[in-house]
Amino acid sequence: MNDHGKLLIVLGDQLDPDHPGLRDYDAGRDRVWMAEVPEESTHVWSHKARIVLFLSAMRHFRDALAARGLTVIYRALDAHPHASLGSALDADLAALAPARVAVAQPGDYRVLRTLRETCARHGIALEVLEDTHFLVPAAAFADWAAGRRHFVMEHFYRWVRQREAILMHGREPAGGRWNFDADNRKAFGREGPGFTPPPRQSAPDAVTREVMALVERRFATHPGALADFDWPVTEADAEAALDDFIEHRLASFGPFQDAMWSGEPWLYHSRISAALNLKLINPRAAIDAAAQAWHQSQAPLASVEGFIRQIAGWREYVRGLCWLGMPEYLERNALGAQAPLPRFYWTGETHYRCLREVIGQTLRYGYAHHIQRLMVTGLFALLLGVEPRAVHAWYLAVYVDAVEWVELPNTLGMSQFADGGWLASKPYVASGKYIQRMSNYCAGCPLDPAKATGARACPFTTLYWDFLERHAARFARHPRVGQQWRNLERFSATERLAIRQAAEALRASLA
Ligand code: FAD
Numbered sequence: 001m002n003d004h005g006k007l008l009i010v011l012g013d014q015l016d017p018d019h020p021g022l023r024d025y026d027a028g029r030d031r032v033w034m035a036e037v038p039e040e041s042t043h044v045w046s047h048k049a050r051i052v053l054f055l056s057a058m059r060h061f062r063d064a065l066a067a068r069g070l071t072v073i074y075r076a077l078d079a080h081p082h083a084s085l086g087s088a089l090d091a092d093l094a095a096l097a098p099a100r101v102a103v104a105q106p107g108d109y110r111v112l113r114t115l116r117e118t119c120a121r122h123g124i125a126l127e128v129l130e131d132t133h134f135l136v137p138a139a140a141f142a143d144w145a146a147g148r149r150h151f152v153m154e155h156f157y158r159w160v161r162q163r164e165a166i167l168m169h170g171r172e173p174a175g176g177r178w179n180f181d182a183d184n185r186k187a188f189g190r191e192g193p194g195f196t197p198p199p200r201q202s203a204p205d206a207v208t209r210e211v212m213a214l215v216e217r218r219f220a221t222h223p224g225a226l227a228d229f230d231w232p233v234t235e236a237d238a239e240a241a242l243d244d245f246i247e248h249r250l251a252s253f254g255p256f257q258d259a260m261w262s263g264e265p266w267l268y269h270s271r272i273s274a275a276l277n278l279k280l281i282n283p284r285a286a287i288d289a290a291a292q293a294w295h296q297s298q299a300p301l302a303s304v305e306g307f308i309r310q311i312a313g314w315r316e317y318v319r320g321l322c323w324l325g326m327p328e329y330l331e332r333n334a335l336g337a338q339a340p341l342p343r344f345y346w347t348g349e350t351h352y353r354c355l356r357e358v359i360g361q362t363l364r365y366g367y368a369h370h371i372q373r374l375m376v377t378g379l380f381a382l383l384l385g386v387e388p389r390a391v392h393a394w395y396l397a398v399y400v401d402a403v404e405w406v407e408l409p410n411t412l413g414m415s416q417f418a419d420g421g422w423l424a425s426k427p428y429v430a431s432g433k434y435i436q437r438m439s440n441y442c443a444g445c446p447l448d449p450a451k452a453t454g455a456r457a458c459p460f461t462t463l464y465w466d467f468l469e470r471h472a473a474r475f476a477r478h479p480r481v482g483q484q485w486r487n488l489e490r491f492s493a494t495e496r497l498a499i500r501q502a503a504e505a506l507r508a509s510l511a
């Protein structure tokens with residue numbers, strides 16, 4: 001028995017100033033352990049901005065903990081020979097011989113398994129702490145889910161609103177309605193968004209600049225650019241980014257949250273997902289700030305509710321389902337999709353304008369908003385029939401906010417319907433006309449979103465009708481989407497054959 005205390009492992013997405021492992025921390029005996037390891041940037045081919053974000057935020061957090069008087073054992077990327085977290089921890093468990101090891105619930109199942117196996121090899125129990133960052137503990141989610149045959153996000157969301165007293169007047173929702181979707185989800189119209197307030201930038205400081213140089217050197221061939229890197233990497237930066245959103249963009253968030261416009265990556269979005277997922281800010285702070293803006297008449301209820309729904313609803317819901325479904329969830333492929341991911345997902349080099357815009361912006365900033373992810377890149381992969389694990393690997397690699405617990409259910413479940421309707425009751429499928437309605441992308445595209453065949457056929461439209469044809473047996477009687485399938489009947493047999501042939505030719509050209 002040694003008298004070394006606890007070794008608290010803090011992972012790159014656990015930079016919570018109120019980390020649960022710090023609550024009973026004994027500064028005289030306990031130590032914090034953090035490690036930068038190549039595997040976390042290479043197990044998927046990570047965007048350079050995603051790597052910089054994690055490493056820079058970790059280094060800032062290390063410094064903040066040290067300033068609080070904590071002992072931080074920090075393994076910087078260039079200062080050790082280990083390729084993986086397991087190997088770095090192995091070496092340090094042998095050298096440091098802690099009495100206990102603790103970690104907050106990791107956001108990635110693979111990491112949890114590695115930590116358990118490594119500690120077991122040393123005969124040390126790994127204490128997995130509840131991640132108190134979230135509104136709904138995993139066990140409470142499991143209670144909510146128990147006995148339900150179907151999970152419906154709207155039901156979960158209302159339960160969270162009541163449980164957490166968010167936008168409530170007693171038992172009733174503020175404004176008398178739970179859902180303002182009908183007031184939201186507008187397009188900009190021909191004239192476009194006009195002036196949109198540019199988001200506050202967090203200019204790279206010396207620590208971030210050093211990490212940028214490191215990443216350019218160690219991960220030179222990785223996708224993405226760093227020239228525009230301005231993501232928050234500290235608690236103070238994250239709070240300032242949230243304040244900036246509440247003051248300048250929240251009021252228009254609701255109506256235009258689904259709209260897309262060429263050259264306008266941010267529009268009225270908050271850009272706080274990465275800061276939330278690294279735990280630099282707390283979801284409750286974001287929710288309270290939005291609710292306060294409504295109370296002070298700075299933003300309409302439809303926008304405030306729309307924003308809160310994303311955080312208290314979708315974000316908590318996908319996390320709960322992810323932990324309920326893992327590790328089997330990762331293997332799901334309900335539609336039997338097998339095609340490879342088109343190469344242009346990694347380069348943006350395609351003449352399909354919508355995809356060029358969204359992938360181009362993704363490679364430049366590591367960011368695309370929800371509808372760009374769901375109804376452009378996600379939709380194309382779904383219609384094409386790309387193997388879900390390949391789609392998952394791409395989303396996990398290219399977005400700065402990507403952590404498995406949130407990326408995987410959004411990709412496999414919501415976007416690819418690979419879980420067969422566990423997370424979302426219907427597949428999100430549409431033709432190119434949806435993109436035409438919600439953006440100006442088609443205006444600058446050589447193709448025509450109304451055409452499924454011929455020289456100017458839009459690939460979304462060709463593949464949409466082909467998808468309906470391929471999956472008719474499964475969905476034609478579906479209560480929520482059956483109507484889409486019934487529309488197939490307006491095509492003659494010859495037209496249906498022509499669509500199938502056009503889809504096959506398209507698939508062959510992209511394989
Ligand atoms: P806003 O549009 O301003 O929304 C506010 C906040 O709500 C976000 O910051 C985010 O924390 C939360 N939110 C919104 N939608 C969702 C959702 N569907 N699930 C969970 N939280 C949500 N989000 C991630 O944080 N990480 C991911 O890896 C991720 N991968 C995705 C993959 C696909 C295929 C799809 C369709 C969506 C994915 N999302 C992911 C959800 C969403 O696209 C991003 O949260 C959002 O675009 C982040 O930008 P923002 O901060 O400007 O969000």
Ligand code: SF4
Pocket residue numbers: 352353354355432433435436441442443445446447448449458459460
């Ligand atoms: Fe995209 Fe089709 Fe519109 Fe071109 S026509 S921008 S491919 S939806």
